[in-house]
Amino acid sequence: MEIPLTKHIKQGAFPLTAREYEKTGGYKAIQKALKEMSPADLITLVKASNLLGRGGAGFPTGVKWSLVPTGKDAPKQRYLICNADEMEPGTFKDKYLIEGNPHQLIAGMIIAAYAIQADKAYIFLRWAYKKSEVILRKAIAEAYEAGYLGKNILGTGYELDIYLHTSAGRYMCGEETALINSLEGKRAIPRNKPPYPATSGLFGKPTVVNNVETLCYIPHIVENGAAWFKSLSVTGEGGTKLYGVSGKVKNPGLWELPLGTNMREIIEQYAGGMMDGHKFRGALPGGASTDFLVEEHMDAKLDFSSVAALGSRLGTGTMIILDDKTCPVAFIHNLERFFALESCGWCTPCREGLPWVEKLLQSIEEGRGKPENLNILKFHTSYLGPGNTFCAHAPGAMEPLQSGLKYFHDDFMRHINEKHCPWRS
Amino acid sequence: MLTEEEKQEILEEVKLYPYPKVACLDALKIVQNHRGWVPDESIRDIGEFLGMPADEVDGIATFYSRIYRHPLGRHVILVCDSVSCMVMGYEPIYDHLSQKLGIRFGETTSDNRFTLLPISCLGDCDHAPAMMIDNDLYNRLTIEMLNELLEKYH
Missing domain, CATH: 3.10.20.600 (Ubiquitin-like (UB roll))
Structure with a gap:
């Protein structure tokens, strides 16, 4: 079984330096991409690989890149942003990749930036990842020293700077347009779409936002090809x-x-x-x-x-x-409390709806719930669903609630009928 | 008044951007780094320095969870209260801390040693329950570990 992303990651060991990563063949993909391939070749390759964005939405990465305008009339300034804000509760994968092999991510960013012809790239890192911050700062400095970043990379005339931005902490920053607002120093509220970031993103310029894991695959796809990448998966989705x-x-x-x-x-x-x-x-x-x-x-x-x-x-x-030893109502209440707290407050259904949901769940969990409360929860799952809110925050919050109401209906009813949480004595 | 040092650090950030306002969040972080929190006076000073209304600066400051608009104790304990840590038992950890320190979430001990705050998922879910004290991450917490951990911070 091939494990391209993690084969050079050793638990408890320091990550590879730029020179050590080179020795594993790591930066070879950059030579190939920058010297032998055009930006259009790279976009065609990544499209053919069917790499689906690993940040959660699964949007095809090659298609995202191809939406950036090219040609003489296109804006010269473009940006690549690596979304390393990983704040989804229960998620700890990007941290592993950053701390385990930071140069793999940097290599992926260089190739992605070249593919969209960006000369500035940002890593948007979540606040709590203190160790990742130290590792990334060191790795970026090494990459400059080795000539993979800065002016005239590998003598190709291509130029790229990578900046590390550490977040001030807010779940909404993971939404790509809110992330862009945050990078601009504003409140992290989502933007209206269209225009999409590919045409008008950071400072109004074409911008691509890719997740850490997504970017880490890029050097491997360049090195081994689209057919190889597709063959890695059990199903046809690739990788x-x-x-x-x-x-x-x-x-x-x-x-x-x-x-x-x-x-x-x-x-x-x-x-x-x-x-x-x-x-x-x-x-x-x-x-x-x-x-x-x-x-x-x-x-x-x-x-x-x-x-x-x-x-x-x-x-x-x-x-x-x-x-079975954890109360499903308490579990869902915990999730909805998180979503209610993290709502950015920009649109009314999310700002007002999520706290209502949270309070109802709390009352049920505490044994003060009534049967009709379940109907109120249920209508929220459609009123706060896709199309009714400004971004995907509230619809995302409704996913565990709507399925929870379906699969754990009896547990909700026990709380209401017994007037206390059966899991708490 | 912003100190000369703060001003210099903010100017370094301003250089990176197309216009000064972009450095607002950086400026808030810089002030907090020097003073431990962001007082009202600094909100006004940052606004003046970057050419934006103080209210806009405060709107940004209060949006972000890790910009503090209240003074904190010398050490900040951030207990993850998200779902994986709930399943793995952050509640007894919180109860113990709260009882031992005599404070609840959002409060500071009377000797100003600790502030206790909740935090959303720390991304250490496979080693839950987790918490941070200042910039240090601690995981697989047990009540027995807590007393010894707290002793490291004075």
């Missing part, structure tokens, strides 16, 4: 994926596996199965803003289209397990 598991399993963690590996294999084989005395009740497959999958979905292939067919989303691919 490997970092899958993570947290919750009451024996061996929580993160593994690079073929995209489309099934949920049972990940939970039972890699995460070691449930802790003794705990039973599986459900899982959010890709972070807090995805619908529950339950026992009947155990054999589901976890790729973008298969999980979507089950009414959920692959999201970030890092699942959170709900076990």
